[in-house]
Amino acid sequence: MxxxxxxxxxxxxxxxxxxxxxxxxxxxxxxxxxxxxxxxxxxxxxxxxxxxxxxxxxxxxxxxxxxxxxxxxxxxxxxxxxxxxxxxxxxxxxxxxxxxxxxxxxxxxxxxxxxxxxxxxxxxxxxxxxxxxxxxxxxxxxxxxxxxxxxxxxxxxxxxxxxxxxxxxxxxxxxxxxxxxxxxxxxxxxxxxxxxxxxxxxxxxxxxxxxxxxxxxxxxxxxxxxxxxxxxxxxxxxxxxxxxxxxxxxxxxxxxxxxxxxxxGDCPCCKHRKFEFIDGFFGSSTTTLCGRNAVQLTHKQGHVGTGSHSGGGGMNFDEIADRLRKHGKVTANKFMIRAELTDNGNPYELTLFTDGRAIVKGTKESNIARSIYAKYVGA
Amino acid sequence: MLYFDNAATSFPKPPEVAQAMAQLLATDAANPGRAGHRMAVRAEQKLDQTRLKLARFFNAPDHHRLVFAMNCTDALNMAIKGVLSDASGAHVITTVLEHNSVSRPLQSLATSGGGGIELTRVTCDDDGLIDPDEIRKAIQPNTKLIVMMQASNVLGTIQDIAAVGKIAREHDLLFCVDSAQSAGVLPIDIQAMNIDLLAFPGHKSLLGPTGTGGLYVGTRCPEPVSSSSGSGDHPAAFRPWREGGTGGDSSSPSQPAMYPFYLEGGTPNTVGVAGLDAGLQYVIDHDMSKTLTHEQHMVQTIIDKVADDDRFILYGPPEASKRVGTVSINIKGYEPSDAASILDDSFEIAVRPGLHCSPYAHRRIGTYPAGSIRISPGPFNTDEQLATLLDALDQIAG
CATH class of the missing domain: 3.40.50.720 (NAD(P)-binding Rossmann-like Domain)
Known part of the structure; x- marks a missing residue:
């Protein structure tokens, strides 16, 4: 050198x-x-x-x-x-x-x-x-x-x-x-x-x-x-x-x-050499939705409390709604929370459902949807 | 999961479908037509039996002209591009209700440089019905083809294809029918309805697996380019959009000009066809008019629930008798995608939100770009499931 x-x-x-x-x-x-x-x-x-x-x-x-x-x-x-x-x-x-x-x-x-x-x-x-x-x-x-x-x-x-x-x-x-x-x-x-x-x-x-x-x-x-x-x-x-x-x-x-x-422990990763995040079994996936400028983000397994169907998955709607209110208008019922957000100058609408899935409106880009989710919901 | 998305693909399938596929995989899954050994022959026979069964089901005169496809989109591409690839300057009539599997191939031909086609999209009435007379009025001296669906995938509305077929024949035009939402639930008679090209999916009302479908190519269509002429200078030939190995005639440099091989290059989906064969047999054995009645009863129940309730918007005619088993609605205050997510998340009910690959139809009914919630019951949905769905809609609408 x-x-x-x-x-x-x-x-x-x-x-x-x-x-x-x-x-x-x-x-x-x-x-x-x-x-x-x-x-x-x-x-x-x-x-x-x-x-x-x-x-x-x-x-x-x-x-x-x-x-x-x-x-x-x-x-x-x-x-x-x-x-x-x-x-x-x-x-x-x-x-x-x-x-x-x-x-x-x-x-x-x-x-x-x-x-x-x-x-x-x-x-x-x-x-x-x-x-x-x-x-x-x-x-x-x-x-x-x-x-x-x-x-x-x-x-x-x-x-x-x-x-x-x-x-x-x-x-x-x-x-x-x-x-x-x-x-x-x-x-x-x-x-x-x-x-x-x-x-x-x-x-x-x-x-x-x-x-x-x-x-x-x-x-x-x-x-x-x-x-x-x-x-x-x-x-x-x-x-x-x-x-x-x-x-x-x-x-x-x-x-x-x-x-x-x-x-x-009996770590699936270290001990059993199962790499479920690399293999895509765990984590989230995104789908661009037909019709709207929107991306749906859904969770596979790998979260505490999320199975193939969790029907709740640990989401605390009240707490999340309170947090989101600091960023924009929030409407909520027992089925969903909808928040109007402005992120980096762009308007988005984030709709969150009880099993943790979300629809991010205002983009067709999955990386933007993931970013919005990570920032405002926490992934 | 309560499955109300049969317009996308039917679920569940009769158990015989999976059994037939497993059976073929276990014993006869050789490559049909590629060798003379007994397994290859059995695989070939399965294809041929199903081909014949389908041809009879649709009253097609020659089962060799019924080719297998991977789905209805594949079949429609074969049909549209096959007939029109040599037809520069030709006029084509279609409708605003069409699925992208028709609209997009036509659009790409209309906008392709040089040999483009001229396109007319006939509109529908407020209920989503096409007046055959409007199609007659759209005919020009250079019109070559009419392409339309038998039933709308958005509204479920049943179109009078027999009347349009008659018009097409009177004017010596080719008539191509997209039977994505009708094959297996509405009667289709290729000869009586004057259909020249019939595209159908195997995985919807015919109850077969995904990855199956087919196209019937009538004798009024342009002839295949013969393998002896070889070159592409045939004036009005039917062009294969996929070429390749067919098992026979391997010495020929070009695709053998013989149906079904002309359009079936590549190893066929024998496993899927075995499933389609079982699904079709189920349809034949169970009187499809009863299935239609069952689905229309379900649709009518949904319509009766939402039509006079101002929390909902109904699209299309209030009479289920004008529809196959498909109805589009919206819940006021909800985007279709949100409502569908709630149905899945909180009620485990599967429906399809959005544009259903039919943007022109949604423009016509005023639901573009958000679309609608499409509910499409199938032969195996029960009244109890329907009651659960209606209750869920009620709860969401609040």
Missing amino acids: TQSLDRYHRQILLPCFGEEGQRKLLGSTALILGCGALGTMNASMLARAGVGRLIIIDRDFIELTNLQRQILFNEADVANAIPKAAAAKEKLSGINSDIEIISVVDDINHANLERYCGLTEGSEYPRVDVIVDGVDNFETRYLANDVAVKHGIPYIYGGAVGTFGAQYAILPHTEKGDAPWEKLPGATPCLRCIFEQMPPPGLTPTCDTVGVLGPVVSIIANLEVVETIKVLLGNFAAVRPTMLNIDVWENTYRQLKIAKAYDV
Whole structure:
């Protein structure tokens, strides 16, 4: 490698880093899944640290309400309606022109994530060394978890909403059990070891419905970056084995010891090697509806409380209606909630039914419908 | 699940349908006509028996001219593109009620450069009925073809195709009938009704599986391009829109000009045809006039419920006798898609919202672009199920 390492001098000084560590970082590839508040911080810090290749995927466009916490974006990006992934690439290129940044404007789903991770035959993307979580919904997280376990790629989970955040590094159990981390310190439980099923739609708060404090996302994102750097340096013994839960307003910092979750459980993913999110058995699917400019989003199994037919599925209509009222006119009866929303300047009508399915009117694009659902209902 | 979406595809199927398919898969699922071994011969015989049974059912004079298709859309494309691909400048008459399986092939021929066709869409009355006289009035010196449905997939209205067939024959025009909503529930007599091209689905009222259908090509249609002439310079030929292996005559560079092989390139769906054969047999054995009466009774009950209730809007005639088993309504205050989702989500009732692939029909009845809720009972729906449906509609309307 002929690149000058001068710019990385201050981190090379660290005993845990050194020149060798820096070269490892420059030779590695990280996938940043989602480029919102978490993802922009992840991307910014990893680019500055000199991770050689960053793949950044996000389906959304920049909105004014993003600027409160999404550190790579500015008012001109809002005015120009630039996709987040494209704007991030532009900004990051100005921060570190020595590294390669690949931006992808797309909905992440079971049909494409392995390709974007460079894991499918003929994929045009490099094989990633780590997956960094910057997404806003559990469906994508469970999908990333499947990909991580199936292919033996560390997955750095992080999430934040309100004043609360959680962060955890998954060093997956692999089929052969020969990944470097499996000798020492040992693999860590996956998301499905801890919570076998996703929370029901509509039950988890989202930044768009209950709000979010900017710094808590930055803190969680930087904790993710720390664990990512440890993984890319190959220093798996340094990876924190606990799930850290923080509430920066309540001043609570808790480390949950979850190492036993693998042993005590019967994880379909780690133990039985069933990748139901990759295979599309679980998660959501969309259908463009005949007649209207509308997309229907339905849930397959994989949520707590959703079977083939749940007749309720854990949806709390009153609570969801209350949340949606902060965004627009809401009408509701015992069969459905209808909310008129304005998202990024465009009007949408979201109709939600008791089993968690939704119809998003105002678009024929499934990725827009998914985005609206993830933001305002929570997926 | 209470299934009221039989206009899309019938459900349930008689148990004999699945049995026949499993039986064929277990014993005779060889490639018909591709070899002389006994399994291939049995598969070929199954196709031929079903072909003959269908030809008799529709009173077609020559069962070899009845070709299998993957569905009614496939059959209509074969018919329309087959007859019109050499007919540049020809005039075609169709109606506003048609399904996209007719409208779209015609539209693409009308807008294709050079050899485009001229198209007239005859409108219907407020009840969704086509006056045959309006079709007569639309005839021009260059008119070549009339294409229309026997029953509307949106309103269920039954059209007088016998009268239109008579007009077509008097004017020496070809007459193509889309029987998507009628085959298996309304009488169809290819000879008496002067039908030159009959397209039908296997999976609706004929009670077969999806992936089946067919087309009858009458002798008044242009002849196939003969394999000896080979080239594409035949002045008015019937063109196959799918060409390929037929099992016989493999040395010929072009599609053998012999029915049914001319239009049946590729391995036929023998498993599906075995199911269609069983479904058709059920229809024959169970007197389809009784099925029609049953479905009309159900539709009349729905109409009686909604017609004078100002929470609902009914489309089409108030008499079920003018319809097959299909009725379109709306519930005031609800988008059709929302109401249908509630029926599914809260009541486990299947109906079809939207435009039903018939945008011109919905424009005509004033329901474009949201469409309507289409309720289509089938032979196996019960009065008890119907009562549950009506109660659900009542609860949703509030």
